[in-house]
Amino acid sequence: MATVPQSNIMFWSPSLRQVKRIIKPLVFIASLMPFAWLLLEAFGTLGRGLGANPIEAIQDWFGIWALRFLLITLSISPLRHITGMVWLLQLRRMFGLFAFFYASIHFLNYLVLDKRFDFPAIIEDVLDRLFITLGAASLLLLIPLAITSTNGWRRRLGRRWQKLHYLIYPIGIMVCWHFFWQVKQDILEPLIYCLILAMLLGYRLWRRRPG
Ligand code: HEM
DSSP states (O other), X not given: OOOOOOOOOOOOOOOHHHIIIIIHHHHHHHHXXXXXXXXXXXXXXXXXXXXXXXXXXXXXXXXXXXXXXXXXHHHHHHHHHHHOOGGGHHHHHHXXXXXXXHHHHHHHIIIIIIXXXXXXXXXXXXXXXXXXXXXXXXXXXXXXXXXXXXXXHHHHHTHHHHHHHTTHHHHHHHHHHHHHHHOXXXXXXXXXXXXXXXXXXXXXXXXXXXX
């Protein structure tokens, strides 16, 4: 594996105490904002509401935020290498769990509001519509990552933990594909997300290049 020198750029480096007491709670509250925003929209507090198709609006909102948190999680490692801000690693698990949180609400919206627990219709969707198959597979694969994200599981699994968590890369690809596949006309937005994912995965391959 190529040894890449750590960045010489000096960025702000908070103490562990500052990360735990100040940064983590702030990031936690900020990460809940998309959820709070949707609730406010749903109750018409922001004056706009959810539009003509609220179920689809909720579906899209939580889907896109799940993907955003997935990409934020994947960007922590490259950011740490480039800036030398090692403390960012302290936030990675939280971002990953928020990706799972938003993906779960995205699925629950589909299950409860969209399909109204019509399991035969859901199974038909999963089997017949490739983009739903990809979404379902991504969510299923996210479950073991969320469960084993704790320090206890990390210790217990040892080296297997890292191998298991490499699943985040195929999950990222499947989710981008899921997004790409469901758009009807304008492919610009999913294309931008796919490009960001390609850069994040490409950076990792570049770091592992031989010589
Ligand atoms: C069983 C699991 C899943 C189901 C059934 C599902 C279902 C759907 C459906 C029906 C849509 C299209 C809504 C529309 O017509 O506008 C959609 C869009 C989307 N989903 Fe999923 N999904 C699943 C898992 C996931 C996961 C795990 C993620 C991300 C981590 C995700 C991210 C997205 C994104 C980014 C969109 C596009 C949102 C937009 O158009 O702005 N989905 N999903």
